[in-house]
Amino acid sequence: MSDEVILLDVYASMFGMRVRIALAEKGVEYEYREEDLGNKSPFLLQMNPVYKKIPVLIHNGNPICESLLILEYIDEVWKDNKSPPLLPSDAYHRATARFWADFVDKKVFDLGRRLWTRKGEEQEAAKKEFIDALKLLEGELGNKPYLGGDKFGYLDVALVAYYSWFYAYEKCGNFSIEEHCPKLVAWAKRCMKKESVAKSLADPIKVYEFTLMLKKKYGLE
Amino acid sequence: MAEVQVFGVWSSPFVRRVEMGLKMKRVEYEYVEEDLKNKSDLLLKYNPIYKKVPVMLHNGNILVESLIILEYIDEVWEGPPILPKDPYERARARFLAKFIDDKCASPIWKACWSKGEEREKAIVETTEALKILENELKGKKFFGGDNIGLVDITANFIAGWFLGLQEFLGLQILTKIISLI
Numbered sequence: 001m002s003d004e005v006i007l008l009d010v011y012a013s014m015f016g017m018r019v020r021i022a023l024a025e026k027g028v029e030y031e032y033r034e035e036d037l038g039n040k041s042p043f044l045l046q047m048n049p050v051y052k053k054i055p056v057l058i059h060n061g062n063p064i065c066e067s068l069l070i071l072e073y074i075d076e077v078w079k080d081n082k083s084p085p086l087l088p089s090d091a092y093h094r095a096t097a098r099f100w101a102d103f104v105d106k107k108v109f110d111l112g113r114r115l116w117t118r119k120g121e122e123q124e125a126a127k128k129e130f131i132d133a134l135k136l137l138e139g140e141l142g143n144k145p146y147l148g149g150d151k152f153g154y155l156d157v158a159l160v161a162y163y164s165w166f167y168a169y170e171k172c173g174n175f176s177i178e179e180h181c182p183k184l185v186a187w188a189k190r191c192m193k194k195e196s197v198a199k200s201l202a203d204p205i206k207v208y209e210f211t212l213m214l215k216k217k218y219g220l221e
Numbered sequence: 222m223a224e225v226q227v228f229g230v231w232s233s234p235f236v237r238r239v240e241m242g243l244k245m246k247r248v249e250y251e252y253v254e255e256d257l258k259n260k261s262d263l264l265l266k267y268n269p270i271y272k273k274v275p276v277m278l279h280n281g282n283i284l285v286e287s288l289i290i291l292e293y294i295d296e297v298w299e300g301p302p303i304l305p306k307d308p309y310e311r312a313r314a315r316f317l318a319k320f321i322d323d324k325c326a327s328p329i330w331k332a333c334w335s336k337g338e339e340r341e342k343a344i345v346e347t348t349e350a351l352k353i354l355e356n357e358l359k360g361k362k363f364f365g366g367d368n369i370g371l372v373d374i375t376a377n378f379i380a381g382w383f384l385g386l387q388e389f390l391g392l393q394i395l396t397k398i399i400s401l402i
Contacts, residue, residue: 076308
């Protein structure tokens with residue numbers, strides 16, 4: 001029996017990008033459906049009634065929500081494929097990877113959003129905390145080629161999606177991420193050489209235009 | 222020094238979760254009570270980012286965040302499973318556990334401790350969140366089926382703390398959601 005895989009997503013969503021990368025890594029064929037968050041489809045509301053958010057992966061009719069949980073699901077279901085597992089095999093390294101992925105979601109997302117939606121002192125404060133958070137991740141990277149070690153893995157997938165948003169953050173916050181975190185930007189460029197990442201990440205210019213559109217819509221200029 | 226140490230406070234349901242997980246697997250551990258108003262150097266060293274409990278040490282490995290620790294316990298030790306085997310059921314369990322942390326803990330706390338409009342809003346949020354949980358439980362003995370699992374452990378504070386707090390503060394939320402108890 002062949003699998004039916006559908007991904008409900010939004011082009012500029014870093015959470016959606018994570019799932020796209022993972023599916024590409026595993027060579028899974030799927031149907032991509034773009035959602036309009038201002039006018040959510042009944043199907044999305046049926047598949048994710050609790051949060052009504054994307055991404056949602058629907059595998060043979062079963063919905064899986066929350067991007068990091070989707071990554072774990074993909075890794076557990078498509079495990080004999082041509083690519084190595086996304087999560088480390090050792091329990092402690094798995095716990096560490098989960099910790100940092102959770103940190104990315106707790107810190108990088110919120111601070112990044114404050115960066116591009118606020119102005120003045122609030123923005124400056126967010127910028128400083130944002131850089132501090134990225135520096136911690138840079139520390140975790142150390143001298144390894146990837147956050148996962150020698151191989152690209154779960155934590156790399158979790159964070160690299162944000163790279164498509166760096167340009168927008170920099171333009172809105174008037175700063176250079178590379179200046180503060182050169183190793184992290186070098187890591188991101190290394191990840192971008194992988195086909196699964198390059199084809200899954202949104203165009204940074206389009207992401208920036210997306211933020212401008214949202215700012216106008218919500219009167220944040 | 223014991224092979225497993227847990228740093229916690231007696232009042233924290235997050236710490237209790239870790240202890241429940243260890244007890245399910247019959248793992249012996251040393252418990253260290255922290256004073257959150259005067260955090261020990263060890264706690265700050267082991268959890269410099271969040272400076273919180275629980276922290277679990279195992280053979281030199283430092284683990285933080287209760288749900289992450291529970292997954293680690295399940296992977297390292299034999300015994301009754303905390304998570305289901307099937308990938309889709311695992312994803313459901315993880316989703317509900319995260320839902321409890323994201324959507325139940327905070328409104329329940331606010332419902333108990335805030336006032337006026339904030340409290341009213343929190344009561345509505347709590348009722349909605351608990352209804353979703355109750356729906357998951359339909360017909361089953363535990364969230365984990367016939368046996369306790371990740372979601373039952375995560376929801377522990379609902380049974381223990383919330384009931385106590387509700388009685389103390391005279392609220393009526395839980396009388397609407399009976400079967401969760």
